[in-house]
């Protein structure tokens with residue numbers, strides 16, 4: 001019995017309140033700060049960096065004092081790889097794709113609006129309403145790309161990197177092959193930008209996606225109860241990282257659960273929580289260093305064969 005469980009026995013109401021409140025309070029405060037910052041015309045980059053800095057500090061603290069699985073806090077030689085993912089798939093690729101989208105879409109947008117005779121995006125609605133609309137549209141495309149990535153073998157080669165870690169902690173939020181990130185960002189930001197969403201909408205959408213993603217993968221014991229029907233939070237997303245395909249091929253929503261509800265892919269056992277065993281158990285030779293993961297979609301067969309050799313060598317040894 002570890003100290004966390006002992007503490008939970010001693011202070012169950014406090015621990016339960018923390019499990020339920022930490023995400024909604026932090027998430028609500030982050031969005032409120034984003035809305036305030038936009039109204040006060042704070043520099044967008046500073047606003048995003050400030051919000052994410054505070055959220056990261058909180059997550060780092062609570063992963064230590066209130067973990068889901070204590071063993072997930074032990075580094076497994078994965079932090080360096082994940083920091084490279086943070087730089088490339090977390091920062092560089094999204095910014096580059098967004099900049100390309102803005103340039104590419106500007107012409108198409110005025111053409112579309114001219115053909116239809118009115119702007120496509122309801123810019124006069126409140127920022128909160130525009131955020132809801134941006135979420136519905138962007139997450140519809142992210143849902144289907146994510147779902148196809150689990151069912152189309154060639155796309156799975158791109159997405160497997162995200163499912164490769166043997167533990168879950170906040171940095172897994174950015175562990176993506178850059179091509180996976182590029183397509184996903186093109187679909188989600190491209191769709192709302194093409195419809196004419198303003199930069200303010202994209203900023204609050206970015207705050208939602210970033211803060212939600214960090215909590216979705218964090219190693220904090222979160223229990224959201226009915227809020228799980230709105231967010232696609234850690235409790236459900238941990239099932240998505242299960243090595244068992246019947247459990248993992250569900251809960252595809254990256255930020256909201258709505259499209260999983262509508263398309264029938266919610267997996268939420270009420271009698272148990274996800275086990276600490278996560279990862280690609282059928283691919284024991286999947287590379288754990290960055291360059292290997294970068295090359296993995298293009299040398300897939302070789303990685304599978306290496307895994308089969310490892311399996312048969314283990315079976316042959318006494």
Ligand SMILES: [Zn+2]
Pocket residue numbers: 146150159162163240
């Ligand atoms: Zn996935």
Ligand SMILES: [Zn+2]
Pocket residue numbers: 162217237241
């Ligand atoms: Zn994930």
